[in-house]
Amino acid sequence: xxxxxxxxxAAAPALAACDLLDSEPPPPPPPxxxxxxxGQTAALIQTYETAIAATPAAAILVTVRDAHKAHLxxxxxxxxxxxxxxxxxxxxxxxxxxxxxxxxxARLAAIExxxxxxxxxxxxxxxxxxxxxxxxxxxx
Amino acid sequence: MTAGPDNVExxxxxxxxxxxxxxxxxxxxxxxxxxxxxxxxxxxxxxxxRRDALVVHLDQVKASPAPADAGYTLPFPVIDETSALMLAxxxxxxxxxxxxxxxxxxxxxxxxxxxDGYSDAAVRATRWRKIAGQxxxxxxxxxxxx
Numbered sequence: 001x002x003x004x005x006x007x008x009x010a011a012a013p014a015l016a017a018c019d020l021l022d023s024e025p026p027p028p029p030p031p032x033x034x035x036x037x038x039g040q041t042a043a044l045i046q047t048y049e050t051a052i053a054a055t056p057a058a059a060i061l062v063t064v065r066d067a068h069k070a071h072l073x074x075x076x077x078x079x080x081x082x083x084x085x086x087x088x089x090x091x092x093x094x095x096x097x098x099x100x101x102x103x104x105x106a107r108l109a110a111i112e113x114x115x116x117x118x119x120x121x122x123x124x125x126x127x128x129x130x131x132x133x134x135x136x137x138x139x140x
Numbered sequence: 141m142t143a144g145p146d147n148v149e150x151x152x153x154x155x156x157x158x159x160x161x162x163x164x165x166x167x168x169x170x171x172x173x174x175x176x177x178x179x180x181x182x183x184x185x186x187x188x189x190r191r192d193a194l195v196v197h198l199d200q201v202k203a204s205p206a207p208a209d210a211g212y213t214l215p216f217p218v219i220d221e222t223s224a225l226m227l228a229x230x231x232x233x234x235x236x237x238x239x240x241x242x243x244x245x246x247x248x249x250x251x252x253x254x255x256d257g258y259s260d261a262a263v264r265a266t267r268w269r270k271i272a273g274q275x276x277x278x279x280x281x282x283x284x285x286x
Contacts, residue, residue, distance in 0.1 A: 060277075063277050064277070066280070067277065067280035068280075070280035070281070071280060074281075111255055114243070114251070114255055115251060115252065115255070119244040119245070119247075120244065122243045122244045122246070122251065123240065123241075123243045123244050126240065126243040126254070126255055126258055126259075127240065127280075127281045127282060127283070127284060129255055129259055130236070130240075130255075130258050130259040130262040130263075130282045130283070131262070131279075131280055131281065131282055133259040133260075133262065133263050134262050134263055134266045134276075134277060134282060135277070136263075137263050137266045137267055137270070137276065138266065138270065138276045138277055
């Protein structure tokens, strides 16, 4: 009896160690399909921040930036896993401060994202595309 | 389009809003200045194109497209430029909301039609507010209820 207890007790750590060695951490979940779009949206906000810093009196830039922030939050709410907070850097082809050009590129990106989205995401991405089209209507 | 009675109803609602928009623009233009009339004419052409595309699509999926009503009750009297601009924005807001509701029921070419119909109506509503001297951007999510 004692021997069997001892044997079992002695074997337990070995088994535990074996389990530790064998059980690899589960692979991280694949990034959400909207990860790149999310990063582009975050970069777009940065473009606006730069423009607002250079032209603080431009109230329309603040309004549009806030709309993009609302879009970013809405995207984060549906992404799985949630975005990490380290968005993709802005494309080098998008000059900082060139908000109109950035907005136009962002509108096209939103249309593309909407076109390939599953039904449960199509409405939000369409909303973002439509909002960006409206921004172009009011930007100088 | 994904088949289903709900999706067909959404498309029919979009069609009805296009019919109503065409009727409304017939009442709007006469109260506007030259630039406004040109804008109204361009909007009318765009709505006619979307209406026709919807009719063709609904025919293709064997869902009878409803014809336009003989007349529509306007939400308020249109007697001058101010009320005409209000009606133009009102109409475009309605079209915006209807196309938005279609998006999730579409794919491929029909989704593209929905995106364009939705965006264009939202832009025109923004433009009419601008022309009316109002704050042009009202929401980050055009056409969303509430």
